[in-house]
Amino acid sequence: MNDTADLADRRCIYCWGATEDAQFSEEHIWPQSLGGVAGPAHFITRDVCETCNNRCGLWVDAGFTKTFLAFGDALRGAELFLDPDKPGPLPLVYMGIDVEFACASDEVCERWAGPSGEHVYHVHLRDQPKWDAHAGGDILRRRRDPGRVYVYLTSPELYWTLTALISVAARFPRAKRRCLTVLDGDSLSPLILRVDEGELADCEVREIAFIRGRPTGPIQGQFSIQVDATDRFLAKLALGFGHTLLGPKVSGSPYADDLRRMLWPRLGEEDAADRIRGSAGLRGLDDPVLARFLGVEGAWTLSFRAMPDGFVMSLATPGLKLMHIALSDDPSLWPQEAIARFGDGETYVVVPQRGLVVGPIAFADFLAHQLDGPREPRLAELDALKANAARRPPKRPQAGEAT
Numbered sequence: 001m002n003d004t005a006d007l008a009d010r011r012c013i014y015c016w017g018a019t020e021d022a023q024f025s026e027e028h029i030w031p032q033s034l035g036g037v038a039g040p041a042h043f044i045t046r047d048v049c050e051t052c053n054n055r056c057g058l059w060v061d062a063g064f065t066k067t068f069l070a071f072g073d074a075l076r077g078a079e080l081f082l083d084p085d086k087p088g089p090l091p092l093v094y095m096g097i098d099v100e101f102a103c104a105s106d107e108v109c110e111r112w113a114g115p116s117g118e119h120v121y122h123v124h125l126r127d128q129p130k131w132d133a134h135a136g137g138d139i140l141r142r143r144r145d146p147g148r149v150y151v152y153l154t155s156p157e158l159y160w161t162l163t164a165l166i167s168v169a170a171r172f173p174r175a176k177r178r179c180l181t182v183l184d185g186d187s188l189s190p191l192i193l194r195v196d197e198g199e200l201a202d203c204e205v206r207e208i209a210f211i212r213g214r215p216t217g218p219i220q221g222q223f224s225i226q227v228d229a230t231d232r233f234l235a236k237l238a239l240g241f242g243h244t245l246l247g248p249k250v251s252g253s254p255y256a257d258d259l260r261r262m263l264w265p266r267l268g269e270e271d272a273a274d275r276i277r278g279s280a281g282l283r284g285l286d287d288p289v290l291a292r293f294l295g296v297e298g299a300w301t302l303s304f305r306a307m308p309d310g311f312v313m314s315l316a317t318p319g320l321k322l323m324h325i326a327l328s329d330d331p332s333l334w335p336q337e338a339i340a341r342f343g344d345g346e347t348y349v350v351v352p353q354r355g356l357v358v359g360p361i362a363f364a365d366f367l368a369h370q371l372d373g374p375r376e377p378r379l380a381e382l383d384a385l386k387a388n389a390a391r392r393p394p395k396r397p398q399a400g401e402a403t
Contacts, residue, residue, distance in 0.1 A: 029045060029236070036350075038350075041244075063229040066136075075093055076318050082389070084389065089167045097109065097111075101207075109122065121150040123149075123203075124148075149172045149176065149177040151165070151177065151179050153179065178192065238276075250330075302347065302350070303316075305343075305344075312327070351382065354385065361378065
């Protein structure tokens with residue numbers, strides 16, 4: 001795979017295949033779904049072929065964002081930054097396939113949990129097994145087969161009711177959506193239909209009766225996990241940021257070849273991850289002390305630093321899990337300006353819920369702010385946004401309050 005002798009050919013940084021200029025497309029190295037659309041110039045590249053771009057969107061980015069780590073952290077982060085004066089969409093948490101649900105033999109029912117614990121059922125056609133690890137199934141097929149969604153609300157607060165309904169509508173924009181909780185007031189359309197609004201299809205009658213007649217208690221379900229999702233995602237980030245921050249020589253290096261083998265395991269040895277620096281921690285380090293230094297609760301935090309023996313990226317999730325990976329292990333390939341710029345470290349904080357990417361922040365300034373030293377103004381603004389969360393109503397009445 002390694003071919004540094006002919007860097008004049010335009011090559012895709014993800015597969016290292018040479019192709020025509022017309023076959024390249026804009027790629028968000030940090031995914032748009034995680035706030036990448038607001039990122040600076042080096043968060044985006046046009047040196048990715050359309051095939052890799054599409055495959056990364058379907059399998060690598062989606063594979064990572066649909067893991068339980070990413071689902072839970074995305075919800076935690078979005079809720080911390082939710083506007084207390086304006087309900088907005090929050091991520092739903094995937095709970096797996098409901099194997100007991102009374103749907104047709106060629107259909108499945110997925111269970112989701114809303115921001116206040118709402119019960120959400122999504123019925124759609126059964127997809128090919130390769131989609132088993134993807135919450136929501138085949139995202140392309142859902143355009144033709146959006147399915148049916150049923151929602152049970154759990155919070156008496158209007159703020160959280162609207163937040164839940166907006167979240168369901170955002171997650172299932174094409175599906176036929178019905179609320180099974182009796183609500184007072186005007187129609188909720190176009191967000192969601194009442195249970196008795198409009199004509200019910202036979203399948204809806206059967207499914208609603210099943211949900212309402214179901215006894216309380218544990219529900220049997222199943223889900224599949226893509227075990228290499230985090231590794232592949234970090235390999236993609238390392239290739240992308242290595243290219244935009246350090247240049248094409250790094251993209252053509254033997255270390256980049258190993259990153260590609262981890263990104264696309266079928267292309268090479270299964271032990272490629274063993275040669276990737278930082279791969280021992282790719283699935284998240286639960287280190288609360290270190291996390292306080294490197295992460296911002298509720299946000300995705302990316303830090304880059306040129307070390308003597310490797311250019312390293314640290315990624316902290318909104319739930320303060322830490323991951324590390326080297327973008328390059330050969331300082332002789334790095335431009336002098338990159339060594340000077342990143343010698344002391346540079347940090348970016350991504351808040352998808354607010355459409356914000358804060359940075360670059362000098363790592364020393366970031367660390368001082370995190371350790372209650374001198375305030376970094378931009379980080380102080382984020383702290384103020386999170387502090388506003390106290391103005392939101394509780395999801396459920398407090399002890400002693402009337403319902």
